[in-house]
Amino acid sequence: MTAQEIISAAAPTAPLLSVRDLSVRAGALPLVHEISFDLEPGTMTALVGESGSGKSLTAQAILGLLNREVYAVAGTAMTFQGQALGFDGQSRPRGFHGELTGYVMQDPSSALDPTMTVGRQIAEMFVVHRGMDRRSALGEAARMLDRVRIPDAGARIDDYPHQFSGGMKQRVLIAMAVALSPRLLVADEPTTALDVTVQADILALIDDLRREMQMAVLIITHDFGVVYQCADRVMVMYAGKLVEGGATLQITESGRHPYTRGLIASIPDLDDLDRPVVAIPGQPPRPERSWDGSCAFQPRCSFKAPRCAAEAPEMETLGGGALVRCFEWRRVEESPS
Amino acid sequence: MTAVLAVEHLNFGYPIGGLISGTGVAVKALDDVSLSVEPGRVLGIVGESGSGKSTLLRTIVGLNRGYTGTIRYRGEAVDHAARPARRAAFVAGVQMIFQDPGGSLNPFKTIRRTLSAALARSPSPRAGAEELEALLHQVGMNASALDRRPSEFSGGQLQRLAIARALACDPSVLLCDEPTSALDVSIQAQILDLFGRLKREGRAFIFVTHNLGVLGHIADTIAVMHRGRVVEVGPARELIATPQQAYTAALIAASPRLKHRGALLEHARRRLAPTPAEAAS
Numbered sequence: 001m002t003a004q005e006i007i008s009a010a011a012p013t014a015p016l017l018s019v020r021d022l023s024v025r026a027g028a029l030p031l032v033h034e035i036s037f038d039l040e041p042g043t044m045t046a047l048v049g050e051s052g053s054g055k056s057l058t059a060q061a062i063l064g065l066l067n068r069e070v071y072a073v074a075g076t077a078m079t080f081q082g083q084a085l086g087f088d089g090q091s092r093p094r095g096f097h098g099e100l101t102g103y104v105m106q107d108p109s110s111a112l113d114p115t116m117t118v119g120r121q122i123a124e125m126f127v128v129h130r131g132m133d134r135r136s137a138l139g140e141a142a143r144m145l146d147r148v149r150i151p152d153a154g155a156r157i158d159d160y161p162h163q164f165s166g167g168m169k170q171r172v173l174i175a176m177a178v179a180l181s182p183r184l185l186v187a188d189e190p191t192t193a194l195d196v197t198v199q200a201d202i203l204a205l206i207d208d209l210r211r212e213m214q215m216a217v218l219i220i221t222h223d224f225g226v227v228y229q230c231a232d233r234v235m236v237m238y239a240g241k242l243v244e245g246g247a248t249l250q251i252t253e254s255g256r257h258p259y260t261r262g263l264i265a266s267i268p269d270l271d272d273l274d275r276p277v278v279a280i281p282g283q284p285p286r287p288e289r290s291w292d293g294s295c296a297f298q299p300r301c302s303f304k305a306p307r308c309a310a311e312a313p314e315m316e317t318l319g320g321g322a323l324v325r326c327f328e329w330r331r332v333e334e335s336p337s
Numbered sequence: 338m339t340a341v342l343a344v345e346h347l348n349f350g351y352p353i354g355g356l357i358s359g360t361g362v363a364v365k366a367l368d369d370v371s372l373s374v375e376p377g378r379v380l381g382i383v384g385e386s387g388s389g390k391s392t393l394l395r396t397i398v399g400l401n402r403g404y405t406g407t408i409r410y411r412g413e414a415v416d417h418a419a420r421p422a423r424r425a426a427f428v429a430g431v432q433m434i435f436q437d438p439g440g441s442l443n444p445f446k447t448i449r450r451t452l453s454a455a456l457a458r459s460p461s462p463r464a465g466a467e468e469l470e471a472l473l474h475q476v477g478m479n480a481s482a483l484d485r486r487p488s489e490f491s492g493g494q495l496q497r498l499a500i501a502r503a504l505a506c507d508p509s510v511l512l513c514d515e516p517t518s519a520l521d522v523s524i525q526a527q528i529l530d531l532f533g534r535l536k537r538e539g540r541a542f543i544f545v546t547h548n549l550g551v552l553g554h555i556a557d558t559i560a561v562m563h564r565g566r567v568v569e570v571g572p573a574r575e576l577i578a579t580p581q582q583a584y585t586a587a588l589i590a591a592s593p594r595l596k597h598r599g600a601l602l603e604h605a606r607r608r609l610a611p612t613p614a615e616a617a618s
Contacts, residue, residue, distance in 0.1 A: 050521040050523060051521055165386075195385040195547055196547060196549075196588060196591040196592050196593075197385065197587060197588065197591040199591065199593070200591040200593075200604065201605050201608075201609060204601075204602045204605035204609065222521055223522070223593060225592070225594055225601075226593045228594075228595050229593050229599065229600070229601040230601070230602065252595060263523060266522045266523045266525065266526035267522055267550065267595065268525075268526075268551045268553060268555075269594070269595055270549055270550040270553050270589070270592055271594055271595065271596045273553045273554060273573075273574055273577070277526045277529055277530075279523060279526035279527040280523035280526070283491055283493070
């Protein structure tokens with residue numbers, strides 16, 4: 001992949017995070033294949049795809065969180081604020097976790113320590129990274145809780161996680177992730193387990209923090225509605241590879257990859273109840289040989305051509321920072337969405 | 338058309354505190370709920386966590402005892418305290434499908450054993466290879482699934498198998514509790530297709546979900562629940578286009594849609610912004 005074939009906003013700013021050819025294997029199983037992209041400060045990028053497509057693995061590989069005894073991570077280059085990051089997960093700059101990056105996991109209940117008050121768990125960030133004494137750290141914790149809009153935050157810092165609802169726990173995780181004003185927030189399905197009204201609150205909160213702190217956000221989701229409403233850019237993953245990337249409006253309104261089109265057509269659209277919900281037939285492939293000598297999506301693809309079963313498509317760079325990995329993208333583009 | 342399943346003035350409370358002493362007060366999970374569904378129709382129930390929508394389904398099938406009110410199946414009141422033999426028609430006729438399909442499939446048993454057992458309990462027991470295949474065919478799967486165990490299937494396939502298990506008794510009503518919420522959207526669409534087919538066969542559904550888009554596409558009638566009460570009920574399209582209650586309007590505004598980009602966040606910010614009075618204090 002050449003240097004031009006990257007997902008990057010047209011903005012002239014230097015990327016905050018730059019990833020080239022990131023791959024993850026578990027033993028002999030290839031799970032993530034040569035992913036390349038840039039994240040710009042102050043932008044929200046959505047990583048979209050089905051379960052098992054490698055979205056979370058990609059995020060965790062960047063953060064250096066994968067268990068090295070299980071996963072082998074490789075690539076050609078990865079930089080954060082211009083500084084090289086190793087693929088083995090070991091060589092992360094001091095304070096990388098917490099100060100430079102924040103990570104919000106999907107399941108808020110398992111990410112909090114049930115035996116420790118919520119305030120202490122947030123305060124720990126300030127004690128460990130800022131060397132604060134416990135008292136002032138708790139004061140900061142209360143300020144953070146207030147910032148993520150927990151009512152009566154000063155009193156709630158003494159509560160334990162079980163006294164918080166799911167949405168409130170998710171806010172606590174966000175408070176911890178952004179406590180030290182990181183440059184990058186990685187949020188893995190942060191709203192999937194929540195009610196829609198709480199989801200809207202959390203998304204607005206993340207968006208506010210992004211604006212205030214000029215933080216880059218990488219949000220992992222499978223909900224195109226969320227993507228359309230919040231993200232600046234979208235990367236679509238299928239079977240471990242990026243298959244399309246570009247600006248949100250371009251992708252949602254005139255996606256060029258049949259899988260992107262299929263994902264959007266399968267959404268029950270509240271604004272268009274007459275539009276049939278069209279399923280993508282079949283199942284995602286198993287990882288063993290998914291991209292070996294053919295396109296991994298072709299068994300499910302309605303635009304399939306003979307070539308698709310004979311060789312694997314390369315990523316093509318189009319105008320406006322758009323990318324697509326499909327031999328037939330011109331036909332897809334011309335078909336009505 | 339007469340209702341195949343109806344609930345009238347249903348009330349149910351979960352005890353809180355004093356569970357053992359029995360002195361606890363009950364938190365009202367269902368508050369005077371009356372709803373009904375006709376054959377071949379889908380009654381959608383939408384609401385947030387704790388609104389009582391799952392409690393309603395659990396109460397209908399008899400998993401919650403101590404309710405008041407009447408549950409009618411084919412016009413007759415159901416007595417959940419009666420001996421199983423007297424409730425056989427109801428038990429076979431009203432089947433439940435859960436969010437987590439693994440929950441209705443025994444992980445140690447092959448699909449053949451699970452489905453055979455379900456067929457054996459049906460009103461006209463028959464569990465030959467032909468019946469098993471027919472059952473799998475109904476949910477878009479084939480006989481190759483029979484000798485495998487649940488762990489060998491994906492989430493979407495498991496939900497199909499859970500539906501096959503429910504269909505073994507040839508039910509007239511399917512109670513679905515967030516049946517697609519754990520699935521990817523492309524797989525969700527496959528399952529919604531399947532439900533659409535079962536609906537055209539004349540089966541009735543009560544379909545609980547927090548996803549209004551799903552209900553807009555599958556439901557004929559939508560009931561909105563909030564704190565145990567039905568706050569609004571009406572034809573699906575009308576209710577979505579012109580909600581009468583502020584709560585319904587708030588649920589619609591919070592649904593992420595593929596139109597009016599940014600409206601979701603704007604709406605959330607407006608809702609969260611302090612009122613002028615709060616800001617002044």
